[in-house]
Amino acid sequence: MAKFLIVEARFYDHLNDMLLDGAKAALEAVGHEHEMLTVPGALEVPGAISLAIDSGEYDGYVALGVVLRGETYHFEIVSNESARGIMALTLDGAAIGNGIITVENEAQALARADKGQKDKGGEAAKAAIAMYELGQRFAG
Numbered sequence: 001m002a003k004f005l006i007v008e009a010r011f012y013d014h015l016n017d018m019l020l021d022g023a024k025a026a027l028e029a030v031g032h033e034h035e036m037l038t039v040p041g042a043l044e045v046p047g048a049i050s051l052a053i054d055s056g057e058y059d060g061y062v063a064l065g066v067v068l069r070g071e072t073y074h075f076e077i078v079s080n081e082s083a084r085g086i087m088a089l090t091l092d093g094a095a096i097g098n099g100i101i102t103v104e105n106e107a108q109a110l111a112r113a114d115k116g117q118k119d120k121g122g123e124a125a126k127a128a129i130a131m132y133e134l135g136q137r138f139a140g
Helices: 013-029 042-055 074-091 106-113 120-139
Strands: 003-009 033-039 060-068 096-103
Touching: 003 013, 003 042, 003 120, 013 033, 013 060, 013 096, 013 106, 013 120, 033 042, 042 060, 042 074, 042 096, 060 074, 060 106, 060 120, 074 096, 096 106, 096 120, 106 120
Parallel strands: 003 033, 003 060, 060 096
Antiparallel strands: none
């Protein structure tokens, strides 16, 4: 049994709840433990995961959040930089599933967050589990 940290950028409560339900269900379905950490936004997710990695308490991480396109360039910065930060940690060997969804509108977010539809929270947790298992395989 591994221990995962779910780091959520809690900005859209109803959408985050759906992502979180999917992630928890996927982890619990295979018997892994999980804890939750909430950060203000998607840009803070990689930093929080980095701090958690340094603690050595967790075997893997699930990043969750919703970024909706707005009227300014801020959408691109948030979506690109949060993904870049998560990828950098992954390339350093962290087992992370990226469930930060970046969409044009709330309807797209609902379809992706809903466990009965695209279940991106569950998919992110499954990706984190797969990366953890791959790390275990190469560790010996």
